[in-house]
Amino acid sequence: NKPIRILGIETSCDETSAAVIENGTVILSNVISSQIESHKRFGGVVPEVASRHHVENITVIIEQALQEADCTFDDIDAIAVTYGPGLVGALLVGVAAAKAISFARGIPLIGVHHIAGHIYANRFVKELEFPLVALVVSGGHTELVYMKEHGAYEIIGQTRDDAVGEAYDKVARSLGLPYPGGPHIDRLAHEGIPSIPLPRAWLEGTYDFSFSGLKSAVLNTLHNAAQRGETIEPQTLAASFQDSVVEVLVDKSFRLIRERPVKQLLLAGGVAANKGLRGALTERAEREGVELIIPPLSLCTDNAAMIAGAGYIEYKKGKLADMSLNGIPGLPL
Numbered sequence: 539n540k541p542i543r544i545l546g547i548e549t550s551c552d553e554t555s556a557a558v559i560e561n562g563t564v565i566l567s568n569v570i571s572s573q574i575e576s577h578k579r580f581g582g583v584v585p586e587v588a589s590r591h592h593v594e595n596i597t598v599i600i601e602q603a604l605q606e607a608d609c610t611f612d613d614i615d616a617i618a619v620t621y622g623p624g625l626v627g628a629l630l631v632g633v634a635a636a637k638a639i640s641f642a643r644g645i646p647l648i649g650v651h652h653i654a655g656h657i658y659a660n661r662f663v664k665e666l667e668f669p670l671v672a673l674v675v676s677g678g679h680t681e682l683v684y685m686k687e688h689g690a691y692e693i694i695g696q697t698r699d700d701a702v703g704e705a706y707d708k709v710a711r712s713l714g715l716p717y718p719g720g721p722h723i724d725r726l727a728h729e730g731i732p733s734i735p736l737p738r739a740w741l742e743g744t745y746d747f748s749f750s751g752l753k754s755a756v757l758n759t760l761h762n763a764a765q766r767g768e769t770i771e772p773q774t775l776a777a778s779f780q781d782s783v784v785e786v787l788v789d790k791s792f793r794l795i796r797e798r799p800v801k802q803l804l805l806a807g808g809v810a811a812n813k814g815l816r817g818a819l820t821e822r823a824e825r826e827g828v829e830l831i832i833p834p835l836s837l838c839t840d841n842a843a844m845i846a847g848a849g850y851i852e853y854k855k856g857k858l859a860d861m862s863l864n865g866i867p868g869l870p871l
Protein backbone atom coordinates (compact mmCIF):
# COMPACT_ATOMS: atom_id res chain seq x y z
CA ASN A 539 0.00 0.00 0.00
CA LYS A 540 1.97 2.90 -1.36
CA PRO A 541 1.12 6.24 0.28
CA ILE A 542 -0.59 8.83 -1.90
CA ARG A 543 1.41 12.01 -2.18
CA ILE A 544 -0.08 15.26 -3.41
CA LEU A 545 1.92 18.32 -4.38
CA GLY A 546 -0.10 21.46 -3.56
CA ILE A 547 0.48 24.85 -5.18
CA GLU A 548 -1.03 28.16 -4.00
CA THR A 549 -0.48 31.57 -5.62
CA SER A 550 -3.90 33.26 -5.43
CA CYS A 551 -2.77 36.40 -3.58
CA ASP A 552 0.53 37.42 -2.02
CA GLU A 553 1.89 34.09 -0.77
CA THR A 554 3.81 31.73 -3.06
CA SER A 555 3.43 28.32 -1.48
CA ALA A 556 4.08 24.67 -2.30
CA ALA A 557 3.52 21.64 -0.09
CA VAL A 558 3.68 17.86 -0.16
CA ILE A 559 1.15 15.92 1.87
CA GLU A 560 0.69 12.18 2.33
CA ASN A 561 -2.64 10.32 2.42
CA GLY A 562 -4.55 13.57 2.76
CA THR A 563 -3.60 14.55 6.28
CA VAL A 564 0.14 14.18 6.85
CA ILE A 565 2.14 17.30 5.98
CA LEU A 566 5.61 16.38 4.70
CA SER A 567 6.43 19.98 3.77
CA ASN A 568 4.62 23.33 3.52
CA VAL A 569 6.87 26.09 2.15
CA ILE A 570 5.41 29.60 2.22
CA SER A 571 7.11 32.64 0.74
CA SER A 572 5.32 35.80 1.82
CA GLN A 573 5.54 38.97 -0.25
CA ILE A 574 4.25 41.18 2.57
CA GLU A 575 7.44 43.25 2.66
CA SER A 576 7.07 44.16 -1.04
CA HIS A 577 3.45 45.27 -0.68
CA LYS A 578 3.72 47.01 2.68
CA ARG A 579 4.79 50.37 1.31
CA PHE A 580 1.70 50.44 -0.92
CA GLY A 581 -0.60 49.66 1.99
CA GLY A 582 -2.04 46.60 0.26
CA VAL A 583 -1.39 43.94 -2.36
CA VAL A 584 -0.42 45.34 -5.78
CA PRO A 585 -1.56 42.70 -8.32
CA GLU A 586 1.23 43.32 -10.85
CA VAL A 587 3.89 43.14 -8.14
CA ALA A 588 2.32 39.94 -6.79
CA SER A 589 2.40 38.22 -10.21
CA ARG A 590 6.04 39.13 -10.77
CA HIS A 591 7.08 37.77 -7.39
CA HIS A 592 5.19 34.53 -8.01
CA VAL A 593 7.00 34.10 -11.35
CA GLU A 594 10.37 34.61 -9.68
CA ASN A 595 9.64 32.28 -6.77
CA ILE A 596 7.42 29.47 -7.94
CA THR A 597 10.06 27.05 -9.26
CA VAL A 598 12.33 27.49 -6.24
CA ILE A 599 9.43 27.06 -3.80
CA ILE A 600 8.23 23.87 -5.50
CA GLU A 601 11.77 22.45 -5.48
CA GLN A 602 12.14 23.32 -1.81
CA ALA A 603 8.81 21.67 -0.96
CA LEU A 604 9.92 18.46 -2.70
CA GLN A 605 13.32 18.56 -1.03
CA GLU A 606 11.93 19.10 2.46
CA ALA A 607 9.53 16.20 1.89
CA ASP A 608 12.44 14.07 0.70
CA CYS A 609 10.64 13.52 -2.62
CA THR A 610 11.13 13.88 -6.35
CA PHE A 611 8.38 14.31 -8.95
CA ASP A 612 8.45 10.50 -9.31
CA ASP A 613 6.93 10.21 -5.83
CA ILE A 614 4.05 12.58 -6.57
CA ASP A 615 0.65 11.06 -7.42
CA ALA A 616 -1.18 14.30 -8.25
CA ILE A 617 -0.71 18.07 -8.36
CA ALA A 618 -3.41 20.20 -6.73
CA VAL A 619 -3.44 23.88 -7.60
CA THR A 620 -5.61 26.86 -6.61
CA TYR A 621 -7.39 28.08 -9.75
CA GLY A 622 -9.65 30.68 -8.11
CA PRO A 623 -10.81 32.95 -6.68
CA GLY A 624 -7.96 35.43 -6.47
CA LEU A 625 -5.89 37.84 -8.52
CA VAL A 626 -5.90 36.61 -12.10
CA GLY A 627 -2.20 37.21 -12.80
CA ALA A 628 -1.25 35.57 -9.51
CA LEU A 629 -3.49 32.53 -10.08
CA LEU A 630 -2.11 32.05 -13.59
CA VAL A 631 1.44 31.57 -12.33
CA GLY A 632 0.44 28.65 -10.10
CA VAL A 633 -1.88 27.14 -12.69
CA ALA A 634 0.75 27.40 -15.47
CA ALA A 635 3.41 25.81 -13.24
CA ALA A 636 1.07 22.97 -12.23
CA LYS A 637 0.03 22.31 -15.83
CA ALA A 638 3.63 22.35 -17.05
CA ILE A 639 4.73 19.77 -14.46
CA SER A 640 1.60 17.68 -15.02
CA PHE A 641 2.16 17.64 -18.79
CA ALA A 642 5.92 17.05 -18.68
CA ARG A 643 5.78 14.30 -16.05
CA GLY A 644 2.39 12.78 -16.77
CA ILE A 645 1.14 13.53 -13.25
CA PRO A 646 -2.64 13.96 -12.77
CA LEU A 647 -3.83 17.55 -12.24
CA ILE A 648 -6.48 18.78 -9.78
CA GLY A 649 -8.05 22.27 -9.65
CA VAL A 650 -8.87 23.49 -6.13
CA HIS A 651 -11.09 26.35 -4.97
CA HIS A 652 -9.14 28.57 -2.56
CA ILE A 653 -11.93 28.62 0.04
CA ALA A 654 -12.31 24.83 -0.13
CA GLY A 655 -8.62 24.80 0.75
CA HIS A 656 -9.18 27.02 3.80
CA ILE A 657 -12.04 24.78 4.96
CA TYR A 658 -9.97 21.61 4.49
CA ALA A 659 -7.13 23.07 6.60
CA ASN A 660 -9.31 21.76 9.44
CA ARG A 661 -8.89 18.16 8.24
CA PHE A 662 -5.25 18.28 9.38
CA VAL A 663 -6.66 18.64 12.91
CA LYS A 664 -9.48 16.11 12.83
CA GLU A 665 -11.54 14.06 10.39
CA LEU A 666 -14.55 16.08 9.19
CA GLU A 667 -18.02 14.84 10.16
CA PHE A 668 -21.09 15.91 8.25
CA PRO A 669 -23.28 17.86 8.26
CA LEU A 670 -21.06 20.72 9.34
CA VAL A 671 -20.94 24.50 9.25
CA ALA A 672 -17.78 26.37 8.27
CA LEU A 673 -17.32 30.01 9.21
CA VAL A 674 -15.02 31.33 6.48
CA VAL A 675 -13.31 34.62 7.33
CA SER A 676 -10.45 35.93 5.18
CA GLY A 677 -9.22 39.01 3.37
CA GLY A 678 -11.64 38.41 0.50
CA HIS A 679 -14.36 36.23 2.06
CA THR A 680 -16.89 36.14 4.87
CA GLU A 681 -19.23 33.20 4.53
CA LEU A 682 -21.26 30.71 6.49
CA VAL A 683 -20.99 27.47 4.53
CA TYR A 684 -23.11 24.37 5.16
CA MET A 685 -21.67 21.02 4.06
CA LYS A 686 -23.59 17.74 3.90
CA GLU A 687 -20.67 15.81 2.43
CA HIS A 688 -17.13 16.18 1.13
CA GLY A 689 -16.87 18.77 -1.62
CA ALA A 690 -20.51 19.99 -1.37
CA TYR A 691 -20.75 23.62 -0.31
CA GLU A 692 -23.96 25.54 0.36
CA ILE A 693 -23.47 29.22 1.12
CA ILE A 694 -26.04 30.17 3.75
CA GLY A 695 -24.81 33.70 4.40
CA GLN A 696 -22.13 36.03 3.14
CA THR A 697 -20.95 39.60 3.42
CA ARG A 698 -22.84 42.21 1.46
CA ASP A 699 -19.87 44.57 1.36
CA ASP A 700 -16.41 44.28 2.98
CA ALA A 701 -14.91 40.94 3.96
CA VAL A 702 -13.90 40.75 7.64
CA GLY A 703 -10.17 40.76 6.87
CA GLU A 704 -10.66 43.70 4.55
CA ALA A 705 -12.43 45.65 7.33
CA TYR A 706 -9.59 44.77 9.71
CA ASP A 707 -6.99 45.97 7.22
CA LYS A 708 -8.84 49.24 6.53
CA VAL A 709 -9.35 50.04 10.21
CA ALA A 710 -5.67 49.25 10.82
CA ARG A 711 -4.69 51.58 8.03
CA SER A 712 -6.73 54.42 9.56
CA LEU A 713 -4.77 53.87 12.77
CA GLY A 714 -1.50 54.11 10.84
CA LEU A 715 -0.68 50.41 11.26
CA PRO A 716 1.21 48.50 8.54
CA TYR A 717 -0.34 46.06 6.07
CA PRO A 718 -1.77 43.51 6.74
CA GLY A 719 -3.36 45.16 9.75
CA GLY A 720 -5.47 42.28 11.09
CA PRO A 721 -2.82 40.85 13.41
CA HIS A 722 -1.94 44.36 14.70
CA ILE A 723 -5.56 45.16 15.57
CA ASP A 724 -5.85 41.76 17.24
CA ARG A 725 -2.79 42.48 19.39
CA LEU A 726 -3.96 46.01 20.32
CA ALA A 727 -7.48 44.76 21.07
CA HIS A 728 -6.09 42.59 23.84
CA GLU A 729 -4.47 45.62 25.46
CA GLY A 730 -7.64 47.73 25.43
CA ILE A 731 -11.15 47.85 26.85
CA PRO A 732 -14.06 47.84 24.35
CA SER A 733 -15.67 50.99 25.73
CA ILE A 734 -16.58 52.80 22.49
CA PRO A 735 -20.11 51.91 21.33
CA LEU A 736 -19.92 50.76 17.69
CA PRO A 737 -22.72 49.37 15.50
CA ARG A 738 -23.41 45.70 14.87
CA ALA A 739 -25.09 44.92 11.57
CA TRP A 740 -27.43 42.04 12.44
CA LEU A 741 -29.32 41.98 9.10
CA GLU A 742 -32.15 40.15 10.89
CA GLY A 743 -33.78 37.26 9.09
CA THR A 744 -30.66 36.50 7.08
CA TYR A 745 -27.27 34.94 7.71
CA ASP A 746 -25.60 37.72 5.76
CA PHE A 747 -22.97 40.05 7.15
CA SER A 748 -22.05 43.69 6.61
CA PHE A 749 -18.90 45.35 7.87
CA SER A 750 -18.67 48.59 5.92
CA GLY A 751 -20.97 50.46 8.36
CA LEU A 752 -18.80 49.39 11.26
CA LYS A 753 -15.66 50.40 9.38
CA SER A 754 -17.17 53.85 8.64
CA ALA A 755 -18.19 54.24 12.28
CA VAL A 756 -14.58 53.63 13.32
CA LEU A 757 -13.30 56.18 10.80
CA ASN A 758 -15.93 58.72 11.96
CA THR A 759 -15.01 58.18 15.59
CA LEU A 760 -11.37 58.94 14.77
CA HIS A 761 -12.28 61.92 12.61
CA ASN A 762 -14.64 63.47 15.18
CA ALA A 763 -12.12 63.05 17.97
CA ALA A 764 -9.42 64.70 15.86
CA GLN A 765 -11.74 67.64 15.17
CA ARG A 766 -12.36 68.09 18.87
CA GLY A 767 -8.62 67.96 19.40
CA GLU A 768 -8.93 64.74 21.36
CA THR A 769 -7.01 61.54 20.85
CA ILE A 770 -8.45 58.09 21.11
CA GLU A 771 -6.34 55.27 22.41
CA PRO A 772 -5.76 52.84 19.53
CA GLN A 773 -6.10 49.99 22.02
CA THR A 774 -9.59 51.13 23.00
CA LEU A 775 -10.69 51.55 19.38
CA ALA A 776 -9.19 48.19 18.35
CA ALA A 777 -10.89 46.44 21.26
CA SER A 778 -14.25 48.06 20.47
CA PHE A 779 -13.98 47.18 16.77
CA GLN A 780 -12.96 43.59 17.46
CA ASP A 781 -15.76 43.20 19.99
CA SER A 782 -18.34 44.22 17.41
CA VAL A 783 -16.92 41.94 14.69
CA VAL A 784 -16.55 38.92 16.94
CA GLU A 785 -20.00 39.27 18.53
CA VAL A 786 -21.74 39.22 15.14
CA LEU A 787 -19.64 36.36 13.71
CA VAL A 788 -20.10 34.15 16.77
CA ASP A 789 -23.77 34.92 17.22
CA LYS A 790 -24.71 34.26 13.60
CA SER A 791 -22.74 31.01 13.49
CA PHE A 792 -24.56 29.65 16.53
CA ARG A 793 -27.95 30.87 15.31
CA LEU A 794 -27.37 28.74 12.21
CA ILE A 795 -26.32 25.75 14.29
CA ARG A 796 -29.51 26.06 16.30
CA GLU A 797 -31.56 26.02 13.11
CA ARG A 798 -29.63 23.29 11.34
CA PRO A 799 -28.09 20.93 13.87
CA VAL A 800 -24.58 19.95 12.82
CA LYS A 801 -21.82 17.62 13.98
CA GLN A 802 -19.03 20.20 13.75
CA LEU A 803 -18.33 23.89 13.43
CA LEU A 804 -15.15 24.74 11.48
CA LEU A 805 -13.31 28.04 11.44
CA ALA A 806 -11.44 28.87 8.23
CA GLY A 807 -9.47 31.65 6.51
CA GLY A 808 -6.81 34.15 7.49
CA VAL A 809 -8.95 35.83 10.17
CA ALA A 810 -9.22 32.42 11.88
CA ALA A 811 -5.84 33.44 13.32
CA ASN A 812 -7.66 36.11 15.36
CA LYS A 813 -7.26 35.42 19.09
CA GLY A 814 -10.48 37.21 20.03
CA LEU A 815 -12.52 35.18 17.54
CA ARG A 816 -10.86 31.87 18.45
CA GLY A 817 -11.46 32.55 22.15
CA ALA A 818 -15.09 33.61 21.80
CA LEU A 819 -15.98 30.68 19.52
CA THR A 820 -14.24 28.20 21.83
CA GLU A 821 -16.10 29.49 24.87
CA ARG A 822 -19.49 29.48 23.14
CA ALA A 823 -18.93 26.03 21.61
CA GLU A 824 -18.11 24.59 25.03
CA ARG A 825 -21.19 26.19 26.53
CA GLU A 826 -23.46 24.86 23.78
CA GLY A 827 -21.80 21.44 23.48
CA VAL A 828 -20.76 21.92 19.84
CA GLU A 829 -17.58 20.38 18.45
CA LEU A 830 -15.41 23.23 17.17
CA ILE A 831 -12.36 22.72 14.97
CA ILE A 832 -9.85 25.52 14.42
CA PRO A 833 -6.71 25.07 12.30
CA PRO A 834 -3.32 25.76 13.89
CA LEU A 835 -2.12 29.33 13.23
CA SER A 836 0.32 28.18 10.53
CA LEU A 837 -2.56 26.73 8.47
CA CYS A 838 -4.97 29.69 8.87
CA THR A 839 -3.38 32.09 6.41
CA ASP A 840 -2.71 31.14 2.79
CA ASN A 841 -0.65 27.97 2.35
CA ALA A 842 -0.38 25.08 -0.11
CA ALA A 843 -0.86 22.24 2.41
CA MET A 844 -4.55 23.15 2.68
CA ILE A 845 -4.83 23.16 -1.13
CA ALA A 846 -3.26 19.70 -1.28
CA GLY A 847 -5.64 18.61 1.50
CA ALA A 848 -8.73 19.68 -0.45
CA GLY A 849 -7.14 18.27 -3.63
CA TYR A 850 -6.77 14.84 -2.01
CA ILE A 851 -10.56 14.61 -1.62
CA GLU A 852 -11.04 15.45 -5.30
CA TYR A 853 -8.35 12.92 -6.24
CA LYS A 854 -10.14 10.18 -4.29
CA LYS A 855 -13.34 11.05 -6.15
CA GLY A 856 -11.47 10.90 -9.46
CA LYS A 857 -12.24 14.54 -10.20
CA LEU A 858 -9.20 15.47 -12.28
CA ALA A 859 -8.58 18.57 -14.36
CA ASP A 860 -7.04 18.71 -17.82
CA MET A 861 -4.86 21.14 -19.77
CA SER A 862 -7.82 23.50 -20.20
CA LEU A 863 -7.59 24.43 -16.49
CA ASN A 864 -7.43 28.22 -16.19
CA GLY A 865 -7.23 30.79 -13.40
CA ILE A 866 -10.73 32.12 -12.61
CA PRO A 867 -10.67 35.30 -10.44
CA GLY A 868 -14.36 35.10 -9.43
CA LEU A 869 -14.69 31.29 -9.19
CA PRO A 870 -17.85 30.42 -7.20
CA LEU A 871 -17.54 27.87 -4.38
Ligand code: KG4
Nearest residue numbers: 676677678703718720808809811812839840
Ligand atom coordinates in the same frame (compact mmCIF):
# COMPACT_ATOMS: atom_id res chain seq x y z
O1 KG4 B 1 -6.83 33.86 4.04
P1 KG4 B 1 -5.82 34.94 3.95
O2 KG4 B 1 -4.38 34.63 4.26
O3 KG4 B 1 -5.85 35.55 2.52
C1 KG4 B 1 -7.05 35.64 1.81
O4 KG4 B 1 -7.46 34.59 1.23
O5 KG4 B 1 -7.67 36.71 1.88
O6 KG4 B 1 -6.35 36.12 4.88
C2 KG4 B 1 -5.66 37.33 5.01
C3 KG4 B 1 -6.45 38.24 5.92
C4 KG4 B 1 -5.91 39.67 5.99
O7 KG4 B 1 -6.97 40.57 5.83
C5 KG4 B 1 -5.32 39.75 7.40
O8 KG4 B 1 -5.34 41.04 7.96
C6 KG4 B 1 -6.25 38.82 8.15
O9 KG4 B 1 -6.45 37.73 7.28
N1 KG4 B 1 -5.68 38.36 9.42
C7 KG4 B 1 -6.18 38.68 10.63
C8 KG4 B 1 -5.34 38.09 11.60
N2 KG4 B 1 -4.34 37.41 10.94
C9 KG4 B 1 -4.57 37.59 9.61
N3 KG4 B 1 -7.26 39.41 10.97
C10 KG4 B 1 -7.52 39.57 12.28
N4 KG4 B 1 -6.77 39.04 13.26
C11 KG4 B 1 -5.68 38.30 12.99
N5 KG4 B 1 -4.93 37.79 13.97
Ligand code: ZN
Nearest residue numbers: 676807808840
Ligand atom coordinates in the same frame (compact mmCIF):
# COMPACT_ATOMS: atom_id res chain seq x y z
ZN1 ZN C 1 -6.96 32.82 1.75
